[in-house]
Amino acid sequence: MTPEQARLLLSDRGREAVALASSLDLSPAARIRAAEAVRPLGDVGPLALEQALLRVRARAKHPRGDVLWWTPEALEQASSHEVASSRADRFDRPVLDLGCSVGGDLLTLPAGSTGVDLDEARLLLAQENARVLGRRVSLVRADVRTLTVPLHADVFADPARRSGGRRTFDPRAYSPPLDLLLGLPVRSLGVKVAPGIDHEALPASLEVEVVSLRGDVKEAVLWGGAARRGARRTATLLPGPHVLVDDDAPVPRVAPPGAWLMEPDGAVVRAHLVAQVARDVDGWLLDATIAYVAADAPVAVPWGRWYRVLEVLPFSLKGLKERLRAHDAGPLVVKKRGTAVEPEVLRRQLKLTGSREVTVVLTRSAGRQVALVVEPTPSA
Template sequence: MDAAELRELLTPEALALLDTLAPSDSTADVVALVAGLRKQGHPPARVAAVLTQYRLRRKAEEKFGPFARRMLFTAEGLEQASRLRVAAQHAGRFAAAGLQRVADLGCGIGGDALALASLDLTVTAVERDEVTAAIAAYNLAPFPTARVVHGDALAQSLDDVGAVWLDPARRTGAVRLNSPDDWSPSLTDALAIAGRRPAGIKLAPGMDRGLLPEGLEAQWISVDGEVVELVLWSGALARPGVGRAALVLRGDAPPAELRSATDSADVDAGPLGEYLYEPDGAVIRARLIGDLARSIGGRMLDPTIAYVTSDTAMQTPFARGFRIVERLPIDIARLKRALAARGIGTLEIKKRGVDIDPARLRPKLALRGDAAGVLVLTRIAGERAALLAERL
C-alpha cells in the first residue's frame, strides 16, 4: 500500500463503504461487487482501496477472528502479524510479570500491541514505515492506553517503559536466517535491548539454532499443528529453569506446554509397537522429543527419525497418535493390494526419512473404496518401511 491509497482509504466515505460490504468468498460476488460500486458512482481509486481491504479482512479472519472486521491491513503486515490467540499468550506473560508499560518496537499493523492494550497495559508502538504506522494507529484507536510512534525502533527511548516486545522484520533477500544481520533490527541489536530490559523477541521458527543465545528462554509455538514462531524471552519474562519450551495451541483446547532447562536427552530406538506418535512441530523444534517419549512410555522408531512408537494408546496434546494396522515394504504392488483389501479410498500419506513424493505415489495406488486410512513412509532401524495406520 502506498501513501495515495492510504489517503483514499482513510476518508470517511471509503471507511463507511468498507463497513457496509457483506462478506463473501465467491469470485463472482467480488466481480459483481466491483461493478455495483462503480455503478453507484464511487471513483476507481476508492473502489480499489476498499476492495483491497475487503479481501485482506477476509484473509485476516484466520488470524484475528471477528476483530478483523474493524481493522485495516497491509498485505505484508498481515502476513507477518502474530495470530491474535498467540499474541494474547504473549500479552498474558507481560501482565503476569507485572510489567505495565511496554514498548512494541517494530509493531507492524499493531497485532501484538492490540493484545497488550486489551489487558490495559500501557503500550508505545513504534513503526518506521509511515503507511504501516498509520494503519497501526487506526487499529489501536479504540485503546486509550496505546499510542503509535512513527520512527526508528532503535532510536526510541526506553526510559519510561519496563519491558520490550520486538518483532524484527526479515531483511530483503534473507532466506535461511543464519546470520544475526538477516533481521531488522538485527538480532545483535535486539539481544542488546533484551539485556537492558525484560524482552520478548519474535523470530521465525526455522531460525538457525546455532544463533540461540545462552541464558534466554526459547519458546516455539504451534497453532493447529503449524509451527508459527519462536520467541526468545529475557529478564523477568523468562521463567526460572526454563531454557526450552514448546507451546501447543489446538482448536478450543487449553494451551499445553512442554518445558525443559535444555534440549532433552533422546530415548533409545526400539522395536515397532502397536502405536505410532508423530510429535508436534514445536516439540521437534524445541528438541523435546525425548521428554515426550518418556511421558508416553515410548521409544524412537529410528535414531534419526522424529517418530515415537509405543505399546500403549495415549492421548497427548504434544503428538498425534496412530494405531498400526500393518507393516509393509515400500512396494507399489503390495501397497495397492493391502489398500484394496481394506477398501481404502481416502488416504493420508506421511513421510519422514525416505525420498518419496506422496503426490506422485498417490495415483499409482489406484485408491478405491469408502474407508479412510493413513500411510506412513519412513525408516525403522535403518530399513525403509510403510506403515498402514488409523488415527487414534
C-alpha cells in the same frame, strides 16, 4: 499503502466507501461486479474494496478482524490474535513494541505499551485499531536502528522477515536486524522469529519457544531477561496453552514399532522435545533421528496425535500394494519422515481403487525403510 491513502481511508468519505464495499458480494465470482460498484467513488473506491477484502481474510487472524484496518502486507505479517494474546501474558508491565505495524501484537500487550514503527501509514491504522479495540497505547514513528531504547525497558519485537518481497531466512537480514534486538540492554525481551531458526546459533541465555496453533507451527519466540521462564527450549501448543519444556529426559531407546505410534506436534519437534514426550508416554523411537514415538498404549497427552498400528511392512511397492488392496484402500493419506518417497508419486504408482481412506506412515526402523498401515485417532 501511503500515509495519504491511510488518511483517505480513515476519513468520513473513506469509512463510507469501506462500509459500501463491505456490503457487496465479495466472492471471487462477483469480484468484477464489486469493482464496477465502487468505481463511481473515485480514488477511494479501489482502496475501500481492497480494505473490505482484507477484512474478510482478517477474520482468520483476529476475532474482530472485520472491523480493524489493514494493509495487504500488514495482514500477512500480523500475528494471530490467539498466539499474540498468549504471548502477551509474559509481560507484566507496559512494553515497547519495536516494529508494531498495525498492532497485531501491540494491542494485546499491557495497557500503556508503546508501538514504534517506521511506516507512517501502518501507525495511522494502528492508532485507529487501538480506538476500535479500546486499548490504551502510544505510537511513535522512528527507526529502531537509531532509536535510544531506555535501559531496563520491557521490549517485544517482531522484525520483518521479508526483503525485496522475498521471505528471508537469515536473521541478520531481519528488519530491524536480530543482532541489534538481542543486544538491547533491556529488563525483558521477546523477539518473534522464524520457527526454523537454528537454535545452536543463538546465545544460551535465551529461551526458544516454538508455538503451534491447532497443530500448525506458527513461529518461534526468543525470550530473554525477566520474560524468560527458565527453560532453554519450550513448545507451546495453543489453544491450551499446553507447555512442554526441556528437562533432563533420558535419551529414548530405539526399538521396532509397537501397537501405537504418535506423530508429535510440529512445535514439539522444532523445539527438540521428542525425548520428553517419549518419557511421558513410556515410549521409544523407531530410529534415533526420527520424530515418531512408539508405545504399547496411547497415553492421553496433548503433545501429538496417536495412530493405532495395524501392520508393519518392509517398504516395497509390490508388498504395500497387496496389503493396501486387502484393506480396500482408495484415498491414501501418507505420513512420512526420514524417507525420500513422494506421496503423490506413490499414490500414482499404487493405483488404489478401493473404497476406504487408509493412512500409511513411511519411515525408517532399524535402518530399513518401513511402511506402517495405521488408523488415526481423533487429533488431540
